[in-house]
Amino acid sequence: MKIEVSGQTHVGMKRNHNEDNLLLLPEERLFVVADGMGGHSSGEVASKIAVEEVAEFFRMTSQDLEITWPYKMDKQKNYDENRLATGVKLANMRIFEKASADTKYKGMGTTIVTVYFAKDSEVVVGHVGDSRVYFFRENTLRQVTEDHSLLNDYLKAKKLTPEEIEAFPHKNVIVRALGMKDTVNVDINRVEPKDGDIFLLCSDGLSGMVPDKQIEQILQSQSDLDKACAQLIDAANANGGNDNVTCVLAQYRR
Numbered sequence: 001m002k003i004e005v006s007g008q009t010h011v012g013m014k015r016n017h018n019e020d021n022l023l024l025l026p027e028e029r030l031f032v033v034a035d036g037m038g039g040h041s042s043g044e045v046a047s048k049i050a051v052e053e054v055a056e057f058f059r060m061t062s063q064d065l066e067i068t069w070p071y072k073m074d075k076q077k078n079y080d081e082n083r084l085a086t087g088v089k090l091a092n093m094r095i096f097e098k099a100s101a102d103t104k105y106k107g108m109g110t111t112i113v114t115v116y117f118a119k120d121s122e123v124v125v126g127h128v129g130d131s132r133v134y135f136f137r138e139n140t141l142r143q144v145t146e147d148h149s150l151l152n153d154y155l156k157a158k159k160l161t162p163e164e165i166e167a168f169p170h171k172n173v174i175v176r177a178l179g180m181k182d183t184v185n186v187d188i189n190r191v192e193p194k195d196g197d198i199f200l201l202c203s204d205g206l207s208g209m210v211p212d213k214q215i216e217q218i219l220q221s222q223s224d225l226d227k228a229c230a231q232l233i234d235a236a237n238a239n240g241g242n243d244n245v246t247c248v249l250a251q252y253r254r
Contacts, residue, residue, distance in 0.1 A: 001120050003029055006225035007248035010233045012205055013241030019043030020203050020246040023051035028058045029117035031248050035131050035203035037177065038099075038108030046095050046110040046179050053091035054114060058083070077188060080118035084126040085186040088112055088178070092128075095179035109179035113145060113201045115250060123199065123252070125189040129177045132207045134215070135191060136198040141216035144189050144199075148176035193252045198225075202232075205245035209236040225249045 005026060011018045019036035021044070034050040036043025060067055061083060071089055073082045091112065099105045111129025118124050125133050130147040146152065150173040178184060191197075198219060206215075214235060222228040229247050236245040 001029070001117060002253040003117055003250055004225060004253065005031060005248065005250045006229045007031070007033075007246075008226075008229045008233055009244065009246040010237065010241075012244050013237050015244055017041070017044065018244045019047060020205070020244040021047040021051045022201075022246050022248055023055055024248065025055055025058065028055075028062060030055070030058050030114065031116075031199075031201060031250050032112065032114045033131055033201040033203055033246050033248055034110045034112045034178075035129065035205070035244070035246070036108070036110040037174075038105070038179075042099075042105050042108035043110065045098070045105060046108040047112075049095050049098065050088075050091040050110045050112050050178055053094050054087040054112075057087040057090050080116065080122065080124050081126075081188045081190070084114055084116050084124050085188055088114060088126050088128060088186045089184060092178040092184040093182060096182050099179055109177040111148075111174065111177055111203070115199050115201055115248075117193070117250075117252065120254065121192060123191045123193050123197075125191065125199075126186050127189075128184055128186055129174050131201070131203050133189075134200040134202075134212075136200065136216070136219045137194060137196070139216075139220050141200075141212055141219065143212070144191060145187065148187075149174055195252065195254045197252045199250045199252070200232075201248040201250075203244060203246045205241075205243035206232060206236050206247050209239045209242060209245070225251060 023032035034047035036047035
């Protein structure tokens with residue numbers, strides 16, 4: 001298995017600081033994007049803790065297979081799925097503890113999306129919040145994750161017209177994020193990869209500004225991952241750049 005990867009982040013056109021963080025950990029075949037929230041520097045702190053804690057847990061469990069995990073294994077998940085979920089849960093606990101211990105960080109939190117190339121037959125995707133993972137196969141873009149947002153809850157409960165979606169007053173309200181409580185549910189998905197698949201991890205600064213069709217067209221027209229990342233960020237900024245924008249592209253090769 002070989003993974004080619006590129007990741008970039010940009011402050012966007014309307015913000016004065018970047019609360020997104022990304023992690024490229026090719027030696028563990030692990031990639032993460034986190035979109036912080038909380039105002040001032042708190043969001044940046046939360047997203048930084050998230051990526052660092054997941055990375056540290058993966059490094060520790062690679063070096064010592066007998067290390068005690070802070071959470072029990074979920075019998076419904078295999079080892080790799082449990083490993084990824086546990087790393088994210090640990091990150092949640094660290095963010096919650098820091099926010100509880102220091103009033104300066106009260107209310108901070110972050111979304112997180114993670115992609116772990118566990119083995120040739122399985123890619124494990126874990127996420128909390130409204131950052132997204134897509135995969136691009138045979139010139140077609142597919143969304144893997146489901147937004148943990150108020151808008152998505154409304155969409156599942158009742159059909160909304162495109163006009164109603166556009167006018168929805170609480171688009172940015174997230175119903176699940178790291179740091180909100182001392183525990184968190186982590187959604188885990190599995191994808192059986194094919195040679196050439198590209199996995200896109202992004203904050204909503206990309207998915208909220210660039211329609212899926214435009215993302216798909218950029219990936220169809222640009223095979224160089226660095227250039228494709230740059231073009232995706234440029235597209236978000238050209239469409240308004242209302243938020244920080246971060247994307248990671250990881251291509252699977254057998």
